[in-house]
Amino acid sequence: MELANGTTVQEFILLGFGVGQGRKFLLLAFFTVLYVLTLAENITIITLVFFDVHLARLPMYILLSNFSWLEMCYVSTTVPRILFDLALPYGVISFHACFLQFYMFFSLGYTECFFLSAMALDRYLAICHPLRYPQIMSPNSCFTLVASCWVLGFLGSILPVALISRLSFCGSNIIDHFVCDPGPLLSLACPPLRNAASVCQFAMNVLIIIGNLFFVLLSYGTIVLTLVKSSGRGSRRKAFSTISFHLVVVTLFFGSVAGMYVTPDGESQSEVTKAVTVFYTAITPFLNPLIYCLRNDQVKEALGRLLRRKEREPRGKVAV
Numbered sequence: 001m002e003l004a005n006g007t008t009v010q011e012f013i014l015l016g017f018g019v020g021q022g023r024k025f026l027l028l029a030f031f032t033v034l035y036v037l038t039l040a041e042n043i044t045i046i047t048l049v050f051f052d053v054h055l056a057r058l059p060m061y062i063l064l065s066n067f068s069w070l071e072m073c074y075v076s077t078t079v080p081r082i083l084f085d086l087a088l089p090y091g092v093i094s095f096h097a098c099f100l101q102f103y104m105f106f107s108l109g110y111t112e113c114f115f116l117s118a119m120a121l122d123r124y125l126a127i128c129h130p131l132r133y134p135q136i137m138s139p140n141s142c143f144t145l146v147a148s149c150w151v152l153g154f155l156g157s158i159l160p161v162a163l164i165s166r167l168s169f170c171g172s173n174i175i176d177h178f179v180c181d182p183g184p185l186l187s188l189a190c191p192p193l194r195n196a197a198s199v200c201q202f203a204m205n206v207l208i209i210i211g212n213l214f215f216v217l218l219s220y221g222t223i224v225l226t227l228v229k230s231s232g233r234g235s236r237r238k239a240f241s242t243i244s245f246h247l248v249v250v251t252l253f254f255g256s257v258a259g260m261y262v263t264p265d266g267e268s269q270s271e272v273t274k275a276v277t278v279f280y281t282a283i284t285p286f287l288n289p290l291i292y293c294l295r296n297d298q299v300k301e302a303l304g305r306l307l308r309r310k311e312r313e314p315r316g317k318v319a320v
Contacts, residue, residue, distance in 0.1 A: 010094065011093060011094045012092070012093050012095065012173050012174070012180070013091065013092055013173060013175065014085055014092075014175050014177060015091075015174060015175065015178075016085050016177075017086075017274060024086050027086055028083060031079055032083060034283070035075060035079045035282070038071070038072070038286045038289075042068035042071050042072045042289055044289075045068040045289055046065050048299060049062070049064065050065070055302050057139075059122055059137040059139075059141075059142040060122055060123075060126070062143070063115065063119050063122055064119070066115070066146045067119070067288075070111055070112060070115060074105075074109065074112065075281065077108060078105060078179050079282055081101065081178075082178050082179075085178060093180065098175075099165050101179065101180045102161055102180040102182070103157055103158075103161045105180070105281075106157040106182075107154040107157045108153065110154075110156040110157055110208050111152070111154065112253065113153070113212040113213075113254075113257075114152050114208075115149045116216055116254075117149075117212045117215045117216055118145050118149055120215065120216040120246070121145075121215075121219060122137060123219070123220070123243060127223050127227065127239055128222060128223060128226045156204060156207075156208050157204070160197065160201040163193075163197040163200050163201075164189075164197045164201070166193070167189040167190070167193050167197060168189065168190045169188050169189055170189070170190045176270045177273070178274065178277075181273075181277065183260075184270075201261075202261075202262070205261040206262050210258070210262060212254075220246070220247060220250075223239075223243055245291050246292070248291055249288055249291050249292060252280075252284050252288075253288075256276050256279050256280040256284070260273065260276055260280075
């Protein structure tokens with residue numbers, strides 16, 4: 001990548017949050033606590049699904065354990081770098097590190113879109129086609145669905161990242177952000193290639209974000225109509241409770257990323273951009289396990305079984 005004057009870009013300077021040292025310390029503490037809690041929540045879910053035979057057989061929890069692993073990877077692409085930059089006067093990131101973060105950040109974000117669609121499909125089949133659900137969502141089908149989400153997510157961002165990485169810059173390598181986001185990068189680039197890269201990035205965002213959002217809303221809309229027609233009041237209340245929390249996750253994630261990446265002025269104001277980016281890069285990965293799993297009765301029962309098993313293990317060893 002070259003500057004307009006012919007020199008080669010070796011690194012970028014991330015301006016970060018643009019706050020004083022005192023607020024930097026508060027932000028450092030906030031992101032550290034949030035990151036540790038997010039990892040702890042998701043590791044708990046993965047551990048429960050892996051060790052509990054009841055959860056490990058259910059497609060919903062196979063999807064959720066992979067979703068938890070995705071969230072851990074997703075938050076780890078940005079938050080450790082944020083912590084590093086908050087501890088220093090200013091953040092310097094190499095060209096290759098910047099585009100590696102960009103690629104991983106968008107690939108995992110796209111993968112999350114596909115996973116939310118997969119989980120909506122799982123709930124649709126479980127509620128609208130309960131008799132055929134065990135055959136359709138067999139273990140092989142479930143693992144194929146998981147693999148498809150990962151592959152499609154990582155393929156989706158290859159072309160935009162490849163185009164943006166070949167841009168020339170018009171005299172500056174200072175990014176007014178705390179991550180290597182396409183908006184600030186494209187604002188530093190020179191036309192006309194900048195316009196082509198911007199159109200490609202926007203088209204891919206619309207295709208993946210809006211496409212998956214439409215599928216999720218269609219699935220949950222069909223579920224709601226099915227539940228309204230259902231005669232079982234108790235099962236209907238339980239199902240409504242489950243999908244209502246799923247819709248909270250969908251609203252939090254798709255609402256923030258759609259506002260950022262598929263609206264014409266989504267990245268026009270840097271302060272608003274940074275606030276929204278904090279929300280979907282750090283806060284939603286923290287909230288998702290709480291919403292999806294840790295309030296779920298099956299997860300609570302599995303956690304109780306695991307804790308009781310751990311309590312019995314030392315006694316067995318002593319008796320031997």
